[in-house]
Amino acid sequence: MSTTPVIDVDHLNLTYGDFQAVRDLSFQVGRGELYALLGTNGAGKTSTLETVEGHRPPSSGTVRVFGKDPRERAAVRPRMGIMLQESGFSPDLTVRESIRLIGSLTQRNDNVERLLGITDLTRKATTRVSQLSGGEKRRLDFATAVYGTPDLVFLDEPTTGLDIQSRDALWNAVDRLREDGTTIVLTTHYLEEAQQRADRIGLMHQGTLNREGTVAELTRTLPATIRFGLPPHAPMPPLQATREEDGRFLIETFGLQKDLHTLLGWAQDSAVELAELEAGPTRLDDVFRAIGNA
Numbered sequence: 001m002s003t004t005p006v007i008d009v010d011h012l013n014l015t016y017g018d019f020q021a022v023r024d025l026s027f028q029v030g031r032g033e034l035y036a037l038l039g040t041n042g043a044g045k046t047s048t049l050e051t052v053e054g055h056r057p058p059s060s061g062t063v064r065v066f067g068k069d070p071r072e073r074a075a076v077r078p079r080m081g082i083m084l085q086e087s088g089f090s091p092d093l094t095v096r097e098s099i100r101l102i103g104s105l106t107q108r109n110d111n112v113e114r115l116l117g118i119t120d121l122t123r124k125a126t127t128r129v130s131q132l133s134g135g136e137k138r139r140l141d142f143a144t145a146v147y148g149t150p151d152l153v154f155l156d157e158p159t160t161g162l163d164i165q166s167r168d169a170l171w172n173a174v175d176r177l178r179e180d181g182t183t184i185v186l187t188t189h190y191l192e193e194a195q196q197r198a199d200r201i202g203l204m205h206q207g208t209l210n211r212e213g214t215v216a217e218l219t220r221t222l223p224a225t226i227r228f229g230l231p232p233h234a235p236m237p238p239l240q241a242t243r244e245e246d247g248r249f250l251i252e253t254f255g256l257q258k259d260l261h262t263l264l265g266w267a268q269d270s271a272v273e274l275a276e277l278e279a280g281p282t283r284l285d286d287v288f289r290a291i292g293n294a
């Protein structure tokens, strides 16, 4: 396997007039990875991806895709599929015509009926784009992005507006692409999806990569939580509480299993019933909140 990253962003800076939207950003995405670029609103994700997709020149720094400048369209674009937030379909074309037309521009080969099938648009094949629902348009967007199984696919908020069946179908199709070795770059505000799907996550905030790593690496930086309530006049539990209010306790810990064991053993021995006990590892949401509040 080649060791050249599919995407290599090195000390990228992007400015709009006096405003620096992206500052000194570096990250790499390897072949076959699903990399989620997440961030707070206005963090610079779209600006960064527009540069990686070859639509915007860096103000300084370098961006390489398949080892090339992405503005070399002829070399890079045929290997890429892009699902944008705003689709640019012609409203008068039918679904089938749209896939065929956009597909023909990719210089890749595919079967239009296959794409209609995986996106559950077969019954809408002769419907004009102007008559599609929001979710159906998103699925059409996806069909055109994955036409011909590109080596690299950008999915920008791919599941916004999709019902649960359509979401599952989309992720199944993404899994098939990954089996073929396709590299995926995902942006989404659905953190749960990123947590489930991404091999690695880059968290952007105010133009820089605030944190990067696997979900386990990112969540390891924050404590897990145990929450419970105690009845009036119960003895105090044997753990240091981070917060206690009206008999409700919050314990933050980097040793979840050990502390939970201690707490449950104490409750059993003291015949104390823990009310509404909840214990869980740190979620990506917590990491996200921490960067927003920092």
Ligand SMILES: Nc1ncnc2c1ncn2[C@@H]1O[C@H](COP(=O)(O)OP(=O)(O)OP(=O)(O)O)[C@@H](O)[C@H]1O
Residues within 6 Å of the ligand: 016, 019, 021, 039, 040, 041, 042, 043, 044, 045, 046, 047, 048
């Ligand atoms: N054409 C432009 N001219 C001036 N400022 C811009 C322009 N495009 C984006 N910006 C600013 O650059 C910053 C980064 O914007 P960008 O769209 O890249 O963020 P984002 O991370 O994609 O945000 P969101 O999650 O809200 O979509 C924002 O502060 C935005 O207002």
